[in-house]
Amino acid sequence: MATATHPDTSQPTGFIRRNRQKLAPWLFLAPGLLFFLFYVIAPIFQSFQISFYQWDGLGAKEWVGMQNYQELVTDRAFEVSLWNNLKWLLMYLLAIPAGLGIALFLNQTVTGIRLYKSLFFFPFVISQVVVGLVFTWFYDPTFGLLNTILESVGLSPINVLGDPKLATYGIIAAGLWPQIAYCMILYLTGLNAVDPEQIEAARLDGAKGLRMLWHVVLPQLAPATFIAFVVTIIGALRSFDLISIMTNGGPFGSTRVLSFYMFEKALSEYGFRMGYGAAISVVLFLIMLFFIAYFLWSMWRQEKGR
Amino acid sequence: MLTRLMTTAAAVALTAGAALAQDSNLTGTLKIFSDMSNPAPRAVMEDMAARFDAMHPNLTVELTVIDREAYKTQIRNFLSANPPDVANWYAANRMRPYISANLFEDISDLWAEPEIAENLASTKGAMTIDGKQWGVPYTYYQWGVYYREDIYKELGLSEPTNWDEFKANCQAILDSGKKCFTIGTKFLWTAGGWFDYLNMRTNGYDFHMALTNGEVAWTDDRVRQTFANWRELIDMGAFIDNHQSYSWQEALPFMVNGEAAAYLMGNFAVAPLREAGLSTDQLDFYQFPAINPDVALAEDAPTDTFHIPAGAQNKEAAREFLRFVVSADNQTKINAGDALGQLPVNAQSSVDDDEMLNQGFAMLSSNSPGGIAQFFDRDAPAEMASVAMEGFQEFMVFPDNLDDILGRLEQARGRIYK
Numbered sequence: 123m124a125t126a127t128h129p130d131t132s133q134p135t136g137f138i139r140r141n142r143q144k145l146a147p148w149l150f151l152a153p154g155l156l157f158f159l160f161y162v163i164a165p166i167f168q169s170f171q172i173s174f175y176q177w178d179g180l181g182a183k184e185w186v187g188m189q190n191y192q193e194l195v196t197d198r199a200f201e202v203s204l205w206n207n208l209k210w211l212l213m214y215l216l217a218i219p220a221g222l223g224i225a226l227f228l229n230q231t232v233t234g235i236r237l238y239k240s241l242f243f244f245p246f247v248i249s250q251v252v253v254g255l256v257f258t259w260f261y262d263p264t265f266g267l268l269n270t271i272l273e274s275v276g277l278s279p280i281n282v283l284g285d286p287k288l289a290t291y292g293i294i295a296a297g298l299w300p301q302i303a304y305c306m307i308l309y310l311t312g313l314n315a316v317d318p319e320q321i322e323a324a325r326l327d328g329a330k331g332l333r334m335l336w337h338v339v340l341p342q343l344a345p346a347t348f349i350a351f352v353v354t355i356i357g358a359l360r361s362f363d364l365i366s367i368m369t370n371g372g373p374f375g376s377t378r379v380l381s382f383y384m385f386e387k388a389l390s391e392y393g394f395r396m397g398y399g400a401a402i403s404v405v406l407f408l409i410m411l412f413f414i415a416y417f418l419w420s421m422w423r424q425e426k427g428r
Numbered sequence: 429m430l431t432r433l434m435t436t437a438a439a440v441a442l443t444a445g446a447a448l449a450q451d452s453n454l455t456g457t458l459k460i461f462s463d464m465s466n467p468a469p470r471a472v473m474e475d476m477a478a479r480f481d482a483m484h485p486n487l488t489v490e491l492t493v494i495d496r497e498a499y500k501t502q503i504r505n506f507l508s509a510n511p512p513d514v515a516n517w518y519a520a521n522r523m524r525p526y527i528s529a530n531l532f533e534d535i536s537d538l539w540a541e542p543e544i545a546e547n548l549a550s551t552k553g554a555m556t557i558d559g560k561q562w563g564v565p566y567t568y569y570q571w572g573v574y575y576r577e578d579i580y581k582e583l584g585l586s587e588p589t590n591w592d593e594f595k596a597n598c599q600a601i602l603d604s605g606k607k608c609f610t611i612g613t614k615f616l617w618t619a620g621g622w623f624d625y626l627n628m629r630t631n632g633y634d635f636h637m638a639l640t641n642g643e644v645a646w647t648d649d650r651v652r653q654t655f656a657n658w659r660e661l662i663d664m665g666a667f668i669d670n671h672q673s674y675s676w677q678e679a680l681p682f683m684v685n686g687e688a689a690a691y692l693m694g695n696f697a698v699a700p701l702r703e704a705g706l707s708t709d710q711l712d713f714y715q716f717p718a719i720n721p722d723v724a725l726a727e728d729a730p731t732d733t734f735h736i737p738a739g740a741q742n743k744e745a746a747r748e749f750l751r752f753v754v755s756a757d758n759q760t761k762i763n764a765g766d767a768l769g770q771l772p773v774n775a776q777s778s779v780d781d782d783e784m785l786n787q788g789f790a791m792l793s794s795n796s797p798g799g800i801a802q803f804f805d806r807d808a809p810a811e812m813a814s815v816a817m818e819g820f821q822e823f824m825v826f827p828d829n830l831d832d833i834l835g836r837l838e839q840a841r842g843r844i845y846k
Contacts, residue, residue: 178525178529179504180504180507180508180525180526180529180531181525181528181529193843198836262673263669263670263673264670281669281670281673283673284670284672284673284825369614370614370615372614372616372672372818372821373672373673373821373822373825374672374818374819374821374822374825375818386814389501391497391500391501391810392805392810392811392813392814393810393811393814394504394525394810395811
């Protein structure tokens, strides 16, 4: 009887009518999915495909099979870029403990703490290009602040960005400045969610200092640590703007990373080797895929564990 | 970045008077894409478009000025997707990718016309690939040593005419506590200028061209001799320290402040040096002196050009525009000191009365018997240029790495020129 009054559940008249509930979410997702498919998924496969060709972006593509990859193996510039990527990955992780340290330090209630917090967060707000410029001037061998300081304490000046051994570390230091601020803000929000009762209980049991931090606070910060880890790894792998601004890959290519080298080979003024550039980006993609797969897997495991 | 100049009927009425006598059968639209985006070149380009428009009442000139750096990548897209009727580019090997992709129109017919053939002979070589001409030049400028005349006077030095004097001058400057040359190699190409000159003076123009065309090994002894000459200067400490951290502009203050006495550069360095306060008594120019007396002097003089894309719609108007650009009067006008401030390509044009331009013009027209090169990164294919210039920079900082660098360049040569 009631069925007659509900048009939705009455006589199914057509496919769309019958499956409205199932179709609606897909319809809402469709625009996003289409764009994702078109601008993210398809280019990934295109890159794979182009990496097997020799192509200057203008004329006809020429199939060369694995030749681009074989050249990569013998290419010293590629090797340097790969090592630099590794340096970025490892050094960048310093942002996590540093951010945690600052967050713990700032997690107190004194007058004006909001001001201090925002000052510490400031470097993350300004553009990477500005960060790069500021650090370039800081390192400048003739008038830079760094060398002025070094000279005033009697040390000989160093040209950080002009020395192939130091340049990459100099850029990473510049990158850490905003990255630490980012990790700090993640931890500050995490610290807000720490359960005061557990702290109280631990304190009654006599825990304090590092042991308190390690056994009571840090486990509760695990979600924040996870996110900090993810953004730092991704941030390290996509480092590009700082390198472009501070050294342009130099001196003599010693500060290149994979993304910058790919840009140079495929898209810069002297580049336009699309196939070779695509091969570099495939390698970078596989490295990123490794991390992303790990992150997705651990997130999935967490979800399941609940 | 994109701006459009649609010349209006009013502008036509204002300036048409003198030009009406010209043939004006041209109709339709003439689309020009230009990379002359810096203030002075931009004014020149807009003025040229307006004048040409005024000369041809039935033709509408549509000018699009694109940022000079962005243009270098955009040209690849618009030449094939949305070709204009006229486009800017550079001479020599820089044209080759577009010629092999059939994107530039062969305009040998224009070069066969006596007006152009006779007056533009000096740049014909730079516009020729595979025996055909692919565009016309509109301006070029000399390279050479710009130096602090007052410092030279103070130390009792004169412009060197050979390699020994060149080095003796440098030693005197070093003894006075200054550096001989400022340079900023962060963006590499400035080191290419030094290599061009040292190699052309050591081995001559023809060898230099053979090398940039990939016909000679980088490990050749003659190339090593060039680097040995270069090393003499490096070992003396002739160049400023930490040059790998500076762009060419950032290297200017060393010369302005008197910490370095000279700069091997293109004529475009004169304007910022004068703006920074160097007077005509303080700034002068000399031709890079001979090293090997047996080879003829040759110079770098990069040429900027106009081309007709193969897919252009209005090729007739485009050809007429190219004739207009290279005409003697227009060349005098656009290269004047208050416009581009460079050298006209037409032999019938007059050079603006400027100390540097006069010296440059005299040098290129009468004292460059060996030939005129474009510049390392225009004579060599782009990829070879980038690998090689990176090697030059490394050599200037670590001269001991020479064997390794040359081995790398030779390997690149084997791959790039097939």
